[in-house]
Amino acid sequence: MNTDYATEPNPRPPLEGDQSPDTVATEPAPHAPGTAPHRHIKADLAIIGAGSAGLSAAAGAAMLGLNVVLFEEGEMGGDCLNTGCVPSKALISAAKYAQAARDSEAHGIKSGAPRTDWAGVQAHIRKAIDTIAPVDSQERFEDLGVTVIREHAHFSDRNTLASPTARVTAKRIILATGSKAAIPPIPGLAMVPYLTNETLFDIPELPSHLIILGGGPIGMEMAQAFRRLGSDVTVIEMGKVLARADRAHAEIAAQAMADEGVSLLENHKAVSVSESGGQISVDTERGDGERKSVTGSHLLVATGRQAITDGLALEAGDVETDKQGILVNEKLRSVSNKNVWVLGDAAGMGQFTHLAGWHASVFVRRAFFKQRTKATSLPLPAVTYTSPEVAQVGLMEAEARERFGDSVSVSSFAFDENDRAIAEGKTKGECKLIIHKGKLLGASIVGEGAGDIIQIAGYAMSNDMKVQSLTNFISPYPTRAEVVKRAASAHFTDSVFGKTARTLVSLLQRIP
Structure with missing residues (x-):
């Protein structure tokens, strides 16, 4: 993950009341035998979530000499490193090599049909993760001066986070909890062994037929990759695939995938899911009433993502929410508790690692350098990594x-x-x-x-x-x-080579 952040040089001198690491104190409160003592820590910044946003903000604050506490109950690096961007792009890379073998004859190279070693592909994915992991590791951030607590944390009041072994009172709190796969309420889905990005890369064998619910970026990237690796693939999308992209450009990508053998069922809504004899069937219905059933060996749910807010006790922190998630303004601050900032996927402004990194930059600029940068200050790029x-x-x-x-x-x-x-x-x-x-x-x-x-x-x-x-x-x-x-x-073209330009050039040619 990239933990770079953009700030101006010459950071401000410490404000009165800024805390140094020696404010970390262990309370002599009693604790159960065999458990860690409960600490009460006073910090400049407390963060929940060690994904791109949380790590970037933690690095920026720590490098400015502030006292930072970072909570993470899962893997350091978050979704992108462990189950998202990195493994998916490693898989796509492996699939490109397979496709290159198929396409090589058109360039005068005879190499034969590729054969996929799924265990070898998984080893390649694991190597990519392991190579990047040290940048996001607990050890690196502790070396930066961050107190890393590998536990679940929640609010106990507006300015305090609590975990099983710690209680942290902070001037500022960041929620960078990320997102998880959104599971649609399709009848029968909960009764079958479906996959999400969190489980897809660990399956023991290459799917013979992968059914994918959702034709967004994740669904389309994985569809083409698994097809190139040798799986039959069917994508079921209730609207148009890559709906947020330029329509003409989305259709070019979709046609390229169809030419490679990916079956795209657009405008088909999944109405039920069932399993029989180790095979999964998805029944679909088109807008005109036509019904179709697709049966495959594996089912991937890629119908969108939702912010993770479970177990945060947001009410205790006076952090307001609605059906979409935490309510924040364009400054990335909670609308109800100005001491709380929400970065990355949890902010509900987009689900990209590069956006999470930008949010961390906005936080550092606003909180520490008092700049007026907003989450919307720069245009947001988006890329779907199909071919x-x-x-x-x-x-x-x-x-x-x-x-x-x-x-x-x-x-x-x-x-x-x-x-x-x-x-x-x-x-x-x-x-x-x-x-x-x-x-x-x-x-x-x-x-x-x-x-x-x-x-x-x-x-x-x-x-x-x-x-x-x-x-x-x-x-x-x-x-x-x-x-x-x-x-x-x-x-x-018209202004440079049009009639007016030609007239002007004709006149200028009269000048010796």
Whole structure:
């Protein structure tokens, strides 16, 4: 996980009342024989959750010399390291090697059909996790000066968290509890052995037929990966797959997956689930009443995620909630208890590791440097790691037109005109820029490496650069990232090469 954080240099001197580590005291309260003594700790910052947001905030505060206590009852690194981003991308990488073997003949290389060693794939996943784990480890954070308590914690009052062996009173409290898979109330689902991201990577054998409920990023990434590894795969989605992406770009990715053999059942609602003879069946119904039944060896539920708030005793902390979760403002503070901050998935503003890291940066900037940064201060990128990848930042075309009408213009450039893409034989996709009065409102890219390329547009938007700035640099040839410059240049084609420009050039040619 990335525990970097962005602040300004020259941190403020300690304010009166700032506590140093020597404020940690062990109460001489009686305790049961064989158990740890109960400690009462006074801290500058107490955090629940050692995922990306919690770790980044803890590192930032500790490096500024503050007294930090971090509670984590599960694995250090949270969902992303252990059951989310890292294992899923390691799996996708393994699947790409399998697909490369299938595609190699088109490049003049004969390698034969790939055979998946599932245990070997799992070893590759485990190695990726183990390599990153030290960065998120308890030892590293204790070396930074953080008091790490590997226990469940909850509020005992507005400023205090309690665990089985500790009671922490803090000036500021962060809830960075993350999210978990949301399980839909489908009849029969609770009676079958379904999978979520928390269990998917530990299954003992490669599924012969994996059924996936949900056609969002997680469902689509895992669908293509398991198909490439040799599983039959069916995705059941009650609407359109990748519904939050640019529609045209989502369809390019979906068609690529269908061409590889993934069965996509769009506009199909799962109405019941059952198991018989070790096989799982999902009955679906389409909007027009058509019914279909799908039977497979494994079922993955990927229908969204929900913030984890169980067992926090939020009422005791005067932290208000609604049906969606904890109520926070754009400053990431609880609307009812200003001493409480909510970061990452628990804030309900998006479920991305990079957003969690940004939330930690917002916290450090606001809490310690008194800056006015907000959770919404920068545009949020999102990437679905299928092949081709689907990446976006800012407003999509439909959103922009709804907000600004016909004054929105769109400029595109296709990968089948990009020389690097042609040389590699991976020409599916395009770059699309959404523009309003010279300002870049958003961008969407579908294609190989889209997640890396979208950062050019994100950088320009984050720094209030005009679209013209995307034409004013030298892009190395041949690279895929040239599509951004070419799409931006296309926006100015008429003004640079149109009738007015030709007239001007004709007049200028008369000057000796």
